[in-house]
Each structure stands twice: as C-alpha cells, then as structure tokens.
Amino acid sequence: MKRGKGMKFVGDSRVSAEHISRIPKDYSEYPGRTEAFWPNFLLKEWLAGSVFLVGFLCLTLAHPSPLEGVADPTTPGYIPLPDWYFLFLYELLKYTFAGGDYVIMGVIVLPGLAFGALFLAPFLDNGPGRRPHQRPVAVGMMLLALSAVIWLTYESASHVNWAERAEANKPIPPGATVDIDESDPGYDVYKQSCMACHGEDLSGSAAAPPLIGSGHTAEELADIAVNGIGSMPADQFKGTDEELEQLVNFILSLDEEE
Structure with a gap:
C-alpha cells in the first residue's frame, strides 16, 4: 500500500473535503419545468406587460375619468x-x-x-x-x-349615482351672462335660497352648477329646489309654495346672451 493512499488533505479542518459543484444543472434535465430567464422568460413577461399597457391606455382614451368640479x-x-x-x-x-x-x-x-x-x-x-x-x-x-x-x-x-354626481359637479361653462330683473319677486326668493351657491348672476360657482340654460323644466326645478340633486342637499328651499313658483318662473325667464 502506497503511502498516503486513500487519505485527503485540507488546509482547514472547518472546510469540507467533499467538493460540491456550484454550477447549476442544464435545463435539459428538467423538461417542461423550467426555462432560461434570458430571453425566453423575459420575452414572455415583456409581451404580457405590453398587452396590458396597450389595453389600459385604450380604456383611458375611450372612458376618461369622470372628474367633478x-x-x-x-x-x-x-x-x-x-x-x-x-x-x-x-x-x-x-x-x-x-x-x-x-x-x-x-x-x-x-x-x-x-x-x-x-x-x-x-x-x-x-x-x-x-x-x-x-x-x-x-x-x-x-x-x-x-x-x-x-x-x-x-x-x-x-x-x-355616478352620472348624477358628475352632472351636478360638472365644470361651469364660461362666458354665460343674463339680464336680471331685480324687481321680479322671484329674485328676492333667489337671493335668500340660492345666491350663496349659484352666484349673483346665476352663472354658478365651485359649489354649484350654473342655472343659466340648465335645460330643466319647471317641475324639475321645483323638485330640485325641495329634494336636492347630486351634492345639493334636500330642503335647501324653505319658502312657501307660492315663493317656490316665483323662484321657478324667475329662473325660466332668464335669457342667456352669447
């Protein structure tokens, strides 16, 4: 028997004498279970992300965010x-x-x-x-x-009610002016109940939409004044039925000037 045969020498007793390979096994040893990160996996991730991004951008263009006032x-x-x-x-x-x-x-x-x-x-x-x-x-x-x-x-x-909420808080259209008859009895009712939010010339403010050319009928205006709409709470109007009628007629009598 030769001297030293079957013996292993290490420089430090804490280091294992058995050599363990740090090189990963070839992917061919795991068929169907794994794949190379580059370019296979990364290409799939990029394609999936691109499809999602394009779809998301198309959605934002087709349905913009419903911004309020x-x-x-x-x-x-x-x-x-x-x-x-x-x-x-x-x-x-x-x-x-x-x-x-x-x-x-x-x-x-x-x-x-x-x-x-x-x-x-x-x-x-x-x-x-x-x-x-x-x-x-x-x-x-x-x-x-x-x-x-x-x-x-x-x-x-x-x-x-998202549609009603957006309608009630839509931005105020610029350039709307009216001729206001301050002798109209409905104007006094308007000053007491509506002017604080809708403004002196009914052109609206950040708190409420304009009343000029609102497109509402007399019945709708009366119902809104009593029951509210959107961000406008109910019971804003505290007057009598006669004063409510005067308010509605005053609003409908306004002529919008371009």
Missing part, C-alpha cells in the same frame, strides 16, 4: 368619495362594528389585521408545493381578502 371646502352638503381602489375601506366604515364609536376598528385595527395576515401568509404556509391545493392556508387567505375587497367595493359603488 373644482374642490371647494365651503360647499354645503357635499359628500366626498375616495378613489375606486379605496371604496372598500370607505364602505367598511358604514358598519356598526367599524364606524361611529368604533371607528378606530375600521381605520386601523381591521385593515392592519387584514394586511398583516397577507404579509404573514407565505410564512404560515411555507410548503414546497406550488399548486393551489398544496398551499391551502396562503390561497385561502388570499381568496378571502379578494372576496371581501370585491364585495365591499361593489356595495359602496352601487349606492352612488
């Missing part, structure tokens, strides 16, 4: 709404256990628990499987969160 903190009765992606949190505050005296639950506690659970989901279910049935905890928590967000968003949006 200029923000005015003095607008009476205006109910602000968050953007659509926060409507589920807005709806949550309508429930007894998350609003009123328990608003801290709806603002901090419940959202914190929900997002914290999603953050911990990968650590609570860290099995090696990638199929949904192999990850019951993580998949179940994600489906529960997704269902809650969709339902709360739907419930919140279904109670808002």
Whole structure:
C-alpha cells in the first residue's frame, strides 16, 4: 500500500473535503419545468406587460375619468368619495362594528389585521408545493381578502349615482351672462335660497352648477329646489309654495346672451 493512499488533505479542518459543484444543472434535465430567464422568460413577461399597457391606455382614451368640479371646502352638503381602489375601506366604515364609536376598528385595527395576515401568509404556509391545493392556508387567505375587497367595493359603488354626481359637479361653462330683473319677486326668493351657491348672476360657482340654460323644466326645478340633486342637499328651499313658483318662473325667464 502506497503511502498516503486513500487519505485527503485540507488546509482547514472547518472546510469540507467533499467538493460540491456550484454550477447549476442544464435545463435539459428538467423538461417542461423550467426555462432560461434570458430571453425566453423575459420575452414572455415583456409581451404580457405590453398587452396590458396597450389595453389600459385604450380604456383611458375611450372612458376618461369622470372628474367633478373644482374642490371647494365651503360647499354645503357635499359628500366626498375616495378613489375606486379605496371604496372598500370607505364602505367598511358604514358598519356598526367599524364606524361611529368604533371607528378606530375600521381605520386601523381591521385593515392592519387584514394586511398583516397577507404579509404573514407565505410564512404560515411555507410548503414546497406550488399548486393551489398544496398551499391551502396562503390561497385561502388570499381568496378571502379578494372576496371581501370585491364585495365591499361593489356595495359602496352601487349606492352612488355616478352620472348624477358628475352632472351636478360638472365644470361651469364660461362666458354665460343674463339680464336680471331685480324687481321680479322671484329674485328676492333667489337671493335668500340660492345666491350663496349659484352666484349673483346665476352663472354658478365651485359649489354649484350654473342655472343659466340648465335645460330643466319647471317641475324639475321645483323638485330640485325641495329634494336636492347630486351634492345639493334636500330642503335647501324653505319658502312657501307660492315663493317656490316665483323662484321657478324667475329662473325660466332668464335669457342667456352669447
């Protein structure tokens, strides 16, 4: 037997004598299970992102965002709404256990628990499987969160008349002028009930749309004055039926000058 045969020498006893290759195996050893990041996987990701981006841009061009009027903190009765992606949190505050005296639950506690659970989901279910049935905890928590967000968003949006809200808060058309007969008895009623929001010349303001050429009939104007519309609350008009008729006739008698 030769000297040293079968013996292995290392410079440090903490270093393993067995050599482990750090070169990954060839992709051909995993048929159908993996692929090269460049260019195969990256090209697929780029194509998917491009299709989504083009579709999103086409949607924004076909259906622009329904913007309202200029923000005015003095607008009476205006109910602000968050953007659509926060409507589920807005709806949550309508429930007894998350609003009123328990608003801290709806603002901090419940959202914190929900997002914290999603953050911990990968650590609570860290099995090696990638199929949904192999990850019951993580998949179940994600489906529960997704269902809650969709339902709360739907419930919140279904109670808002978006067309009426946009109409009531549309920007004021420039250049509209009228000849106002201050001796008209309806003008005195207008000053008491409507001038604060609709302006001295009925051209509107940031708080309310113009009354010049509104296109409403006498019955519609009377109903709006009593029951409100959009951001305009009900019972703004406090006069009698006779004064209401005078107000409606005054508004309809105005002539718009180009």
